[in-house]
């Protein structure tokens with residue numbers, strides 16, 4: 001199945017290291033990140049899961065629930081978590097889905113047979129509180145992801161959802177943002193009474209809304 005931005009993400013039930021999970025119900029009104037890693041007891045995956053555990057507080061602050069997945073069985077996940085704590089200094093603090101029958105992997109198109117017909121690639125899905133897909137990225141098995149980048153995109157998505165702004169190239173939280181083209185100048189005046197800088201009629205720059213002074 002090819003999932004595209006704006007699609008409602010498929011619901012599923014699965015076994016995880018935190019017990020059974022019913023995906024849509026578990027997400028509730030939160031944002032979600034579902035990410036796959038190719039295999040348990042592999043080096044890159046071990047570093048990634050330790051890093052996501054380290055960043056858990058950052059995901060919580062943004063009202064984002066995180067869940068990992070690999071096609072290995074629960075008993076392997078359970079045996080592996082000790083290695084993550086030992087080598088990365090952070091114990092797993094979010095659920096890991098066991099998907100040995102590839103039910104979830106197939107639903108989300110996480111197996112790319114020309115890369116490997118046995119293991120998932122490194123997929124990342126960011127899901128909004130409306131259960132719609134907001135972002136998907138696919139990395140090769142050999143490249144560990146940058147989860148600070150995932151947080152950066154979530155910050156951008158949440159700003160757009162709340163304030164009708166978009167974020168420019170290389171933006172990071174605190175930098176100026178762009179008023180979305182769909183907002184007329186008249187409507188923008190109401191939202192941004194402090195004004196903005198017009199570089200072109202379609203390129204209107206405004207300080208990031210919602211920053212505490």
Ligand code: BEZ
Nearest residue numbers: 038042043044045141142
């Ligand atoms: C890893 O997680 O280290 C890995 C997994 C599959 C292929 C290459 C590296």
